[in-house]
Amino acid sequence: MATQAGPSRARPLWVAGALGVLAASMIAGLLDGAADISPWQVVLQAVDWLPFVHVDSGLAPVEQGLLYELRLPRVLVAAVVGGLLAMAGAAYQGVFRNPLADPYLLGAAAGAGLAATVAIVALPAVAQSIPVAAFIGAVGGVFLAYMLGNTAGRAGGTATLVLAGVAVTSFLTAIQTFVQQFKVEELQRIYSWILGDVGGGWDQLWLVLPYAVVSTVLLLLHGRMLDVLSVGDEEATSLGLRAARVRFAVLLAASLATAAAVAVSGLIGFVGIVVPHVVRRLAGGSYRIVLPLSLIGGAAFLVLADLVARTVLAPAELPIGVVTMFVGAPFFVAVLRMTRRAVA
Amino acid sequence: MIETRGLSVRLGEREVVRDVGLRVRRGEWLAIIGPNGAGKSTLLKAVMGLVAHRGDVTLSGRPAAGLKPRERARLLAYAPQTPALPPDMTVFDYALLGRTPYIPYLGRESRHDRDVTASVLDRLDLGALAARPVGELSGGERQRVVLARALVQQAPVLLLDEPTTALDLGHQQQVLELVDRLRRADGLTVVTTLHDLTVAGLYADALLLLADGRAVASGDPAQVLTEELVGRHFDAHVKIEPGPDGRPVVLLVRGGS
Numbered sequence: 001m002a003t004q005a006g007p008s009r010a011r012p013l014w015v016a017g018a019l020g021v022l023a024a025s026m027i028a029g030l031l032d033g034a035a036d037i038s039p040w041q042v043v044l045q046a047v048d049w050l051p052f053v054h055v056d057s058g059l060a061p062v063e064q065g066l067l068y069e070l071r072l073p074r075v076l077v078a079a080v081v082g083g084l085l086a087m088a089g090a091a092y093q094g095v096f097r098n099p100l101a102d103p104y105l106l107g108a109a110a111g112a113g114l115a116a117t118v119a120i121v122a123l124p125a126v127a128q129s130i131p132v133a134a135f136i137g138a139v140g141g142v143f144l145a146y147m148l149g150n151t152a153g154r155a156g157g158t159a160t161l162v163l164a165g166v167a168v169t170s171f172l173t174a175i176q177t178f179v180q181q182f183k184v185e186e187l188q189r190i191y192s193w194i195l196g197d198v199g200g201g202w203d204q205l206w207l208v209l210p211y212a213v214v215s216t217v218l219l220l221l222h223g224r225m226l227d228v229l230s231v232g233d234e235e236a237t238s239l240g241l242r243a244a245r246v247r248f249a250v251l252l253a254a255s256l257a258t259a260a261a262v263a264v265s266g267l268i269g270f271v272g273i274v275v276p277h278v279v280r281r282l283a284g285g286s287y288r289i290v291l292p293l294s295l296i297g298g299a300a301f302l303v304l305a306d307l308v309a310r311t312v313l314a315p316a317e318l319p320i321g322v323v324t325m326f327v328g329a330p331f332f333v334a335v336l337r338m339t340r341r342a343v344a
Numbered sequence: 345m346i347e348t349r350g351l352s353v354r355l356g357e358r359e360v361v362r363d364v365g366l367r368v369r370r371g372e373w374l375a376i377i378g379p380n381g382a383g384k385s386t387l388l389k390a391v392m393g394l395v396a397h398r399g400d401v402t403l404s405g406r407p408a409a410g411l412k413p414r415e416r417a418r419l420l421a422y423a424p425q426t427p428a429l430p431p432d433m434t435v436f437d438y439a440l441l442g443r444t445p446y447i448p449y450l451g452r453e454s455r456h457d458r459d460v461t462a463s464v465l466d467r468l469d470l471g472a473l474a475a476r477p478v479g480e481l482s483g484g485e486r487q488r489v490v491l492a493r494a495l496v497q498q499a500p501v502l503l504l505d506e507p508t509t510a511l512d513l514g515h516q517q518q519v520l521e522l523v524d525r526l527r528r529a530d531g532l533t534v535v536t537t538l539h540d541l542t543v544a545g546l547y548a549d550a551l552l553l554l555a556d557g558r559a560v561a562s563g564d565p566a567q568v569l570t571e572e573l574v575g576r577h578f579d580a581h582v583k584i585e586p587g588p589d590g591r592p593v594v595l596l597v598r599g600g601s
């Protein structure tokens with residue numbers, strides 16, 4: 001019998017399905033439980049926002065303004081951040097060949113947390129300094145862990161890299177805790193930054209977009225490379241791959257994505273683990289599938305998480321990081337159980 | 345085709361391969377035999393450039409040390425003794441990994457790459473498994489999938505580390521016959537480690553007996569498979585008789601040790 005199967009790739013049906021879910025969650029995010037607006041009007045309004053297209057949604061200018069100035073940037077930031085974190089998580093899992101790796105593994109979170117804390121404590125009046133500081137801190141944390149891992153162990157090995165990440169994380173977290181003690185009155189702000197927020201508006205979106213585009217393109221191009229890397233360094237080398245170089249490129253792109261996401265949204269946990277796993281279970285394990293579908297799925301997931309965060313205790317808002325962790329923690333356990341069964 | 349001179353490998357504190365010289369001509373089949381821990385796998389890895397080593401490796405007259413990984417991967421295909429199989433990956437995707445040295449860094453596989461992969465899978469009876477995840481295969485099926493990856497690489501030299509340990513009799517014969525046919529038809533050079541001495545003597549043109557990292561005997565099967573050499577280096581009690589085609593057959597003797 002002649003072989004029928006071909007290489008794995010993201011099947012158009014899956015991509016279309018995922019995009020459908022994303023579109024539906026974005027419309028739900030825009031609606032936000034408003035009784036007087038119909039989903040259809042939101043769709044029309046969304047079409048109207050597209051360049052060169054004009055349709056009449058029947059919404060009053062006030063409603064249009066509310067959607068455009070408040071809800072639309074919020075939904076878009078949530079989508080971009082969720083997509084970046086999920087895709088970066090998938091990439092980290094590929095590089096470390098560990099299904100529980102997350103995009104904060106190498107000190108991105110601790111670095112960003114420290115830098116944001118310093119910004120809040122030192123420049124409490126300049127809110128714009130926080131994302132910039134967080135971005136620099138995230139990149140710096142990863143850089144530190146990478147340098148430490150490569151000087152302490154065999155160049156490019158993953159085991160020492162993970163340990164270096166753990167060391168850098170606890171070191172920077174210790175400093176961060178120390179710094180925040182100086183300004184106890186800012187604790188509230190620091191914690192609410194850490195727990196995540198996607199309500200920053202259009203400015204924040206423009207801030208992340210360039211990094212988001214660059215890292216997304218880079219990561220999507222590396223899907224096949226991550227598949228090769230999954231047989232381990234030694235065999236990947238025997239297939240002609242320079243494993244350490246690929247790892248460096250992927251980590252660079254994934255860390256850029258993480259830093260961009262962290263800069264505008266704080267530390268939103270578990271998206272990077274939950275989403276790639278669902279994708280793997282549903283659509284297949286090849287990184288050529290996992291990376292693009294995680295991007296779309298992560299976007300949808302965070303838009304919905306933000307919707308939950310805004311509505312559950314309305315008019316009060318839950319921090320979005322609490323929602324993702326609430327869903328993520330039980331899921332984490334389930335994944336552990338499933339992977340254990342697969343190994344046994 | 346392959347030549348090593350003074351090849352030594354140090355792992356940790358131990359000298360695992362010591363001063364091994366070997367030479368395999370184009371189209372020849374060399375079987376490396378020796379007891380567990382003798383350094384057979386390590387020797388293959390050194391030839392493949394996967395472990396740091398001293399001494400020279402020459403591939404078709406070129407020093408291997410000067411080759412880029414991609415160039416080396418086009419010359420040598422390697423199937424490890426204990427391959428890492430990503431459990432989620434499909435059989436087709438796994439075999440397709442063998443095309444890596446031909447696909448541009450950020451590019452994708454061509455139709456030719458897919459055709460090569462499909463035809464190798466068919467030749468190894470794996471066509472029906474192509475869409476299955478490798479984590480769900482039997483031990484023997486896995487071993488054939490790993491061999492498929494090496495064949496898909498279409499390199500003139502095959503380095504196979506224990507390619508038949510998990511195979512039933514029929515598949516053992518199928519795999520060895522396939523390798524032998526490729527060798528005769530395309531002039532492939534084959535280096536395998538093999539634990540079954542009779543099989544090694546049956547298929548290989550030359551044997552290299554490795555003990556404690558040293559090459560203690562080499563030559564054609566009848567020269568290396570003697571009761572004296574096997575008895576001493578494997579610490580086994582055997583009887584060796586000429587088989588139907590004159591090649592040595594190694595028989596265990598009961599009650600020996």
Ligand SMILES: Nc1ncnc2c1ncn2[C@@H]1O[C@H](COP(=O)(O)OP(=O)(O)OP(=O)(O)O)[C@@H](O)[C@H]1O
Nearest residue numbers: 355356360378379380381382383384385386387425
């Ligand atoms: N990473 C390592 N560090 C230290 N010693 C090692 C390492 N890898 C292998 N060895 C040792 O090197 C020796 C040779 O190992 P190798 O795998 O080459 O043996 P082998 O001849 O292939 O054995 P087998 O027949 O069991 O496959 C063994 O004694 C083994 O314990």
Ligand SMILES: [Mg+2]
Nearest residue numbers: 384385386425
């Ligand atoms: Mg071995």
